[in-house]
Amino acid sequence: MEMVIVAPPAPGKLEDLRRRFFATPLQALLSLISLAIMAFVLWKLLNWAVFSAVFTTSGGPEACQAAAGACWSVIAARWRIILFGLYPFEEQWRSALACVAVVVMTVLSCIPAFWTGRRIALVWGAGTALYYVLMKGGVLGLPYVGEEAWGGLALTLFIFVTTCLIGFPLAICLALLRRSELPWISRTTGLIIDGVRSLPLISILFTFAVVLPFALPQWMAGDKLYRVILGSALFFSAYQAEIVRGGMQGVPKGQEEAAMALGMSYWQRIGRILLPQAMRNALPATINQFVISFKETSLVVIVGFFEILASGNAAYGTGEWRFAYVEVYAFIALIYFVFVFSLSRYGAYLERRMSVGER
Amino acid sequence: MMVSLLRNQRVRNTLLQVLYVGSLAAMILACVMIARRNLAQQGITSGFDFLFKSTGWDVNFSLLPATANDPYWWFVLIGVINTLFLGCTGLILATIVGTIVGLARTSSNELARLLGRTYVDIFRNIPLILQVFFWYAVITHLPTPRAAHEAFGILLTSRGLYVPVPNVGGVAFAAAFLAVIAAIALPVWLGRTTRLSQPPGERLGIQLTAAATALASAVIILALGRLPDLPLLDFPALQGLNLKGGLRIPPEFSALAIAIAIYGGSYIAEIVRGGFKAVGKGQMEAALSLGLSPWRVFTLVRLPLALRAMLPILANQYVWLMKATTMGIAVGFTDFFMIVALTINHSGQTLEAIGILMAGFLAINLSLAAAFNRINKTIALKGNQLRG
Numbered sequence: 001m002e003m004v005i006v007a008p009p010a011p012g013k014l015e016d017l018r019r020r021f022f023a024t025p026l027q028a029l030l031s032l033i034s035l036a037i038m039a040f041v042l043w044k045l046l047n048w049a050v051f052s053a054v055f056t057t058s059g060g061p062e063a064c065q066a067a068a069g070a071c072w073s074v075i076a077a078r079w080r081i082i083l084f085g086l087y088p089f090e091e092q093w094r095s096a097l098a099c100v101a102v103v104v105m106t107v108l109s110c111i112p113a114f115w116t117g118r119r120i121a122l123v124w125g126a127g128t129a130l131y132y133v134l135m136k137g138g139v140l141g142l143p144y145v146g147e148e149a150w151g152g153l154a155l156t157l158f159i160f161v162t163t164c165l166i167g168f169p170l171a172i173c174l175a176l177l178r179r180s181e182l183p184w185i186s187r188t189t190g191l192i193i194d195g196v197r198s199l200p201l202i203s204i205l206f207t208f209a210v211v212l213p214f215a216l217p218q219w220m221a222g223d224k225l226y227r228v229i230l231g232s233a234l235f236f237s238a239y240q241a242e243i244v245r246g247g248m249q250g251v252p253k254g255q256e257e258a259a260m261a262l263g264m265s266y267w268q269r270i271g272r273i274l275l276p277q278a279m280r281n282a283l284p285a286t287i288n289q290f291v292i293s294f295k296e297t298s299l300v301v302i303v304g305f306f307e308i309l310a311s312g313n314a315a316y317g318t319g320e321w322r323f324a325y326v327e328v329y330a331f332i333a334l335i336y337f338v339f340v341f342s343l344s345r346y347g348a349y350l351e352r353r354m355s356v357g358e359r
Numbered sequence: 360m361m362v363s364l365l366r367n368q369r370v371r372n373t374l375l376q377v378l379y380v381g382s383l384a385a386m387i388l389a390c391v392m393i394a395r396r397n398l399a400q401q402g403i404t405s406g407f408d409f410l411f412k413s414t415g416w417d418v419n420f421s422l423l424p425a426t427a428n429d430p431y432w433w434f435v436l437i438g439v440i441n442t443l444f445l446g447c448t449g450l451i452l453a454t455i456v457g458t459i460v461g462l463a464r465t466s467s468n469e470l471a472r473l474l475g476r477t478y479v480d481i482f483r484n485i486p487l488i489l490q491v492f493f494w495y496a497v498i499t500h501l502p503t504p505r506a507a508h509e510a511f512g513i514l515l516t517s518r519g520l521y522v523p524v525p526n527v528g529g530v531a532f533a534a535a536f537l538a539v540i541a542a543i544a545l546p547v548w549l550g551r552t553t554r555l556s557q558p559p560g561e562r563l564g565i566q567l568t569a570a571a572t573a574l575a576s577a578v579i580i581l582a583l584g585r586l587p588d589l590p591l592l593d594f595p596a597l598q599g600l601n602l603k604g605g606l607r608i609p610p611e612f613s614a615l616a617i618a619i620a621i622y623g624g625s626y627i628a629e630i631v632r633g634g635f636k637a638v639g640k641g642q643m644e645a646a647l648s649l650g651l652s653p654w655r656v657f658t659l660v661r662l663p664l665a666l667r668a669m670l671p672i673l674a675n676q677y678v679w680l681m682k683a684t685t686m687g688i689a690v691g692f693t694d695f696f697m698i699v700a701l702t703i704n705h706s707g708q709t710l711e712a713i714g715i716l717m718a719g720f721l722a723i724n725l726s727l728a729a730a731f732n733r734i735n736k737t738i739a740l741k742g743n744q745l746r747g
Contacts, residue, residue, distance in 0.1 A: 034470035184376040200682035215394035295486040325496040333485045340484040
């Protein structure tokens, strides 16, 4: 007799659901609790943010305050101050364009075709220069706007970009110095890196903003904004240097020895053999560090800069919109979230992509 | 002569090192000299004598008695204690939040995983200081004491959180607190030390007796230390325009603690998840095939192994949390950093204050790291049991 093995019938939709979420009593309980939490939060959130929210400015703050839900009119009325701070009203298109330039620059540097030292330096150099010219003006018929008038999202992006631009090469220098064969150079550099890492960023920003002018000759003190950027770049580079060093340790020793045997000079060995492989090893951690440092730019509000958080405080702090703080913070949180989340998702994607060869 | 010396590798190396270290030292020295000269021009003499002068200003949060007449060193001490207190509170809360969310993320239930992931994705991607500002705004926009929200004797007002406290002396309260901690710690310690010498049944008896004794002594201490002619619990109540009685937790502190718990919790959740992921599948399969129940597989195999995998990363996260207390200055919580900043503003002793700040954070970080290294060493397993 012939045996026919018949596959069990494919589970129906309902059966599938039961197996996935209600396999055991405990699973069922867990599913129900999770579902209840999700439904409750989602309903409350939607109700607040959409169904009973006010979106137009026509009623003014009074009508808005009377509404049960969110008052998005505060954003409609104050979005300019949140995004551009105190930048002159007629010139704010320049601020917007500068933000776009930074975003384009960031997106370009996420494309692997730009991952050679020269190209990435070119993209970042050009992007930052474009930002600077657009914001500051004084050339090409653009009226001059001093740094003290910069603010909002544009200032946040500027601090982030310049921090990375100064901090990244500094980090590579520190990493190279730390792995130097000369004991006193590596020890002193190690001391600097560990010292900076053990301090909170706020204390470094405070030192650079408030204390440093006392300790520098007058001509060197410079503008407060650039001092703070320098401080935040130093902090960034101390962390990034350890990441780069970790990447360098992942490069097999034979690589450098082979390069030496071929008679390559120190700079050739570093630039052509060691760094390219080290940067590849360090890429996921590097992106993570960029994400962290973007979030940390918000700390400059403490030393008195009018970046996006401070401008948000100002947007609801004055008179008639006092009640609408949740909406303003939600808007700023959303802006941060869009930047940080997409960057960290990109980092996760990169990590998956790069581990393909190693599996 | 000069050229031949420079061709010598050893001479060149020494020269390079001297040049590097020397130029750094010269830079720092120059900065200090200039700073001292500038400060001297403002009539500020260097040295640590200012620590013994009275401050003339006040702090808004202190666990120790503080007045404007107290000297600077006392205020610095208050700042350090505030930082440690806030740090420990945030650390405990963040660990609780992180453990719950992390367990949800590793659970076998899809919905729980989704919930955990949403939490982490949202709160990890919003800067901590924004969350601090948000919670501070929420708390200071709560109703006035007259219209306070009330639940279980706890009052929520714009002036802070008021909780009822027992009417006992400070010393007795501290002693009772220690006794309660002993009630938790003693059984654990006994369990570790008597593991081999006693049969399990007797061990449980000893542990229970120890815990009961400690708890009973806590109750006795509270009863003895009770202030006469007052009810056992002091409830906050409205008197005129303000609240009297109970313990007031200022909005600055609660905003920071909530924000650190939520933000730090999202990071700790990822560490917890990573720890459980690091436990090899074979370990769990082996335990299941030995016939252990799922609960025992969790408590006896997965949890101990995962804990060991997490601990080093967790230590880094805790050091970070301690440093995050410096956000206090954003809402006006007098933590260590804010005290130092105020000291610089009021006394002008810039260099000394910065030195104290650096030394303080170095000490906090190093002692935390040392403590965790010890824990790590004592619980480390021989060999490579995480894999497999």
